[in-house]
Amino acid sequence: MNWQDVKKNAKEKLKPYCRVCPICNGIACAGEVPGMGGVGTGSSFKANIEALHKIKLNLSTIHNVREPDTAIEIFGQSLSLPVMAAPITGTTYNMGGAITEEVYCEEVIAGSIMAGTIGWTGDGADPLMYGSGINAIKKNNGKGIPIIKPRAQDEIIKRIKQAEDAGARAVGVDIDGAGLITMALKGQPVSPKSPKEIEELVKATSLPFILKGIMTLREAEIAYNVGASAIVVSNHGGRILDHTPGVAEVLPEIAEKFKGKIKIIADGGVRSGVDVLKLLALGADAVLIGRPVVVAVFGGGREALKLYFDNIKNELKQAMLLTGVASVKDVPRAILRF
Template identity: 85%
Template sequence: MNWQEVKKIAKERLKPYCRVCPVCNGVVCSGEVPGMGGVGTGSSFRSNIEALNKYKLNLSAIHDVKQPDTSIEIFKQPLSLPVMAAPVTGSTYNMGGAVTEEIYAQEVIAGSLMAGTVGWTGDGADPLMYGSGIEAIKMNNGKGIPIIKPRAQDEIIKRIRQAEDAGAVAVGIDIDGAGLITMALKGQPVSPKSPKEIEEVVKSTKLPFILKGIMTVKEAEIAYNLGISAIVVSNHGGRVLDHTPGVADVLPEITEKLKGKITIIADGGVRSGADVLKLLALGADCVLIGRPVIIAVFGGGREALKLYFETIKNDLKQAMLLTGVGSVKNVSKDILRV
């Protein structure tokens, strides 16, 4: 199995929802929600790619780095690379259904573990979506992270209890899911949350709590003050609000204020190990990858996902070697040029 074969199979299985373009940049699929594109004009999806592409890497080969270290620890979990699989649901109405919700969740969790990292699972209009993720996490000794939509408080807490029962590594809310078209179409009530409401759900569990969908310094500071364990700087893949900036545009402002105080994860437009290194240089502790993970799973299941993560890891090592970065735990912004 190689990555080109995986992409070829995925292209057939994802028709017509995803074309598996040579470069996954949101151009061809603009406005296709449900589907794989960005909402409206698709500019928010494209902004993630464009924001990363603005940064260049300073080539450096006169240094002592021989064996770059890509390992980190997140939520007391050792990871072989600073990359995890983003939470994704909606196989039927976003991806065509060639892979079911249950199988998708199982392959993401198992494939991530095979690669030495952790998969995240999502929530959606059909109860099967969150439940599939919980079951997949249970099947793998709790080695997964379920993310819940910003539902009514009692509904969130009910799902937190399921995460606890599954022995999950952590749990969280994708707060930006308040604007998801697909949830609205299915009659599922989701909404923004007040600081008081967030504090209530954080205090309802002893699990590390994640708030995904942070795009401003102000909300990052609110999250920190509410006792959040980790934030994910993310515009939801450009799928909830048109005309947002890219993640790499806002990440430096957030990390300047909160680096070292709270775990900061970045999610948006990562397509290579070099992209991973750029986000680490901008202050992220770890990154999430979404759409390419979907392609891997649809194209070859857990084995293809393991292959994909290994490819990203090798690409990251090469980028580190040629920028003089010895460890992903300490990446200087000096390796970047705008």
């Protein structure tokens, strides 16, 4: 199995919901929601890609780095690389249904484990979506992280308890899912949360609590003040609000104030190991990857996902070697050129 074969298979299975473009940049699929595109003009999706592409790396080959270390520990879990599979649902209305929700979740969790990392699972209008993720995590000894939509408080807490029962490594809410129309249409409304409501959720579990969808310094501060263990700097893949900045644009100001105080995970437009290194240099502790994970799983299941993560890891090590970075736990911003 090679990556080109995986992409070819995925293109057939995802047609016409995803074109599996040579460069996944949000241009061809702009406005295709449901689907795999960005909302409206697709500006927010494209901004994630463009923000990363604007940043360059300083080539450095006079140093003592020989074997770059890509391993991290997060939420008590040792990972071979600082990259995890993002929570994605909707295999039927976003991806065409060639793979069921249950199979997708199982392959993401299993493939992530095979690659030495961990998969996140999501939530959606159909209860099967969250349940499929919980079942896959439970089946794999809790090696997964479920993320819940910003539903009513009692509904979120009920799902937090399910995550605990599954032995999940952490749990969280993607607060940026507050505007999802499909949830409301199916009688499961979602909405923004007050700081007090978020604090209630943090205190409802002994698991590390993640708040996903933070794009401002103010909201990062709220997450920190209410006791969240981690934030995910993310604009929901550009699928919620048109014309937001890219993740790489807002990450530095958040990291400048909160690096070392709360785990900072970046999610948006990562397509290579070089992109991973850029986000780490901007202050992230780890990153999430979304759409390419879909391509991998649809193109070849868990083995293809392992192949993809192995490729990312190799690209990351090469980039570290050529910028003089010894460990992903300490990536200096000086390797970047703006």
